[in-house]
Each structure stands twice: as structure tokens, then as C-alpha cells.
Amino acid sequence: AGSAMNHAIQLVSNWRISEQRMRANLELTNGLVYSELAVKTLMEFHSPGKAKSLVREACQKTIETDNSLAESLTALTPHLSINWKETLTPANCLGTSYHVTSESLSKIRLHTKQQ
Numbered sequence: 128a129g130s131a132m133n134h135a136i137q138l139v140s141n142w143r144i145s146e147q148r149m150r151a152n153l154e155l156t157n158g159l160v161y162s163e164l165a166v167k168t169l170m171e172f173h174s175p176g177k178a179k180s181l182v183r184e185a186c187q188k189t190i191e192t193d194n195s196l197a198e199s200l201t202a203l204t205p206h207l208s209i210n211w212k213e214t215l216t217p218a219n220c221l222g223t224s225y226h227v228t229s230e231s232l233s234k235i236r237l238h239t240k241q242q
Contacts, residue, residue, distance in 0.1 A: 132238045139235070153217060157189050158196030161215040165200060168214055172207055 153160055162182050169178035185199040192199070197211035204211075 132235065136235055136238075150217070157193065158215050159186055159189060161196055161220065162186055164215060164220055165196065165211075168209060169204070169207075 165182045165185065166175075166178045169181055172178075173181065181203055182200070185196055185203050188194065188199040188202070189196045195212075197215050200209070200211045200215075
């Protein structure tokens with residue numbers, strides 16, 4: 128386990144993160160990467176099956192028209208008061224990642240201090 132931890136520390140210490148490149152890569156999908164978040168959001172108003180069906184239809188329209196998923200969902204769900212452009216963002220996809228990352232970093236720091 129020590130060797131794996133050392134490799135992880137070495138890997139993480141060399142990371143160079145470019146927020147601009149990450150956002151540009153996400154935008155290449157026209158928002159399709161947010162389809163799971165869209166289903167979760169729609170499940171507040173519809174059954175899981177209906178939510179999945181609406182998102183599937185919106186994804187198909189996004190692919191066919193080159194619009195964003197937010198635009199397609201807005202067109203399909205005008206009766207709902209959802210601002211899809213504000214909803215379908217990276218910040219809303221974090222889930223438990225902050226907790227998991229913090230816990231992992233704490234373990235790395237503890238391991239580093241013990242060496």
C-alpha cells in the first residue's frame with residue numbers, strides 16, 4: 128500500500144489543471160455530458176421513466192440540431208420552471224466528489240507525515 132500511495136502522491140504533485148481547457152472539452156458535447164443531471168432534475172417533476180424519456184428525446188434533438196442540451200430541454204419542457212442553462216453546469220455535477228477528494232487528501236497528508 129505504501130508504494131501505491133507514493134505513486135499517487137507523485138502523480139498528483141505533477142498535475143497541471145487548466146479550467147479553460149476542461150470547460151472547452153465539456154462544451155464539445157453540447158451539454159450531453161449533463162444528461163444524468165437532467166434526468167435527476169426532471170425526476171422532481173416526473174416519474175423516472177418519463178424523465179429518462181424526455182432526456183433521451185432532448186439528447187436526440189441536440190445531436191440532430193447541434194443545439195445545446197439546455198436548449199433542447201427548454202423546448203421540450205416549457206411548462207416547467209427550470210432554467211436549464213443554470214442547472215446544467217459542472218458545479219451541479221460535483222455530488223460527493225468534494226468529500227471524497229478531501230478525505231483522500233487527508234490520507235495522503237497523513238501518509239506523508241508518517242514517512
